[in-house]
Amino acid sequence: MIKIDEELLDFISHAAKNTHPNEFAAFLREEKEIISEVIFSPFSIFGRNSSTISHFSLPIDVxxxxxxxxxxxxxxxxxxxxxxxxxxxxxxxxIICYPYNRNDLFFYSREGENLAYELV
Ligand SMILES: [Zn+2]
Structure with missing residues (x-):
């Protein structure tokens, strides 16, 4: 079960709303097995029709x-x-889709399977 900080989810929701109609993209950082921070990549490109994710530069950070x-x-x-x-x-x-509320959040594994998550 993925654990994520509830305030972080609110932050992600706000960030997505503020970036609309462009895409918002960032990395997730985990501390003590709880996802508690997002890291913005200086090289990510926000654009309505670009596949933002392919522009990520990948940090080497465990x-x-x-x-x-x-x-x-x-x-x-x-x-x-x-x-x-x-x-x-x-x-x-x-992935958080429009209109970017709690019900619009989807968690996926490496293989693209739905993951259950828990707010902490
Ligand atoms: Zn996508």
């Missing part, structure tokens, strides 16, 4: 456990590009 990005559409399923990226990096990937 506390980085995955990624989060927003979908400006109401579709929270990973795209083909997302799935290719998930396989290459990290163990948990969050």
């Amino acid at each position: 506390s980085i456990v995955g990624t989060v990005h927003s979908h400006p559409s109401a579709n929270g399923s990973p795209s083909r590009e997302d799935l290719n990226f998930f396989l290459r990096y990290g163990k948990v990937h969050i």
Whole structure:
């Protein structure tokens, strides 16, 4: 079970709303087995039609456990590009889709399978 800080989810929700209609993307950092921080990549590119995730520069940092990005559409399923990226990096990937509320959050494994999560 993935554990994530409830305040961080609120932060992600706000960040996605503020970035709309562009995509928001960042890395997830875990501390003491709880995902508690997002790290913005200086090289990520926010654009309405770009697949943001492919522009990530990958930091070498063991506390980085995955990624989060927003979908400006109401579709929270990973795209083909997302799935290719998930396989290459990290163990948990969050997609938050429009309108970016609690019900619009989806957690995926490297293989793109739905992961259960717990708020702490
Ligand atoms: Zn995506």
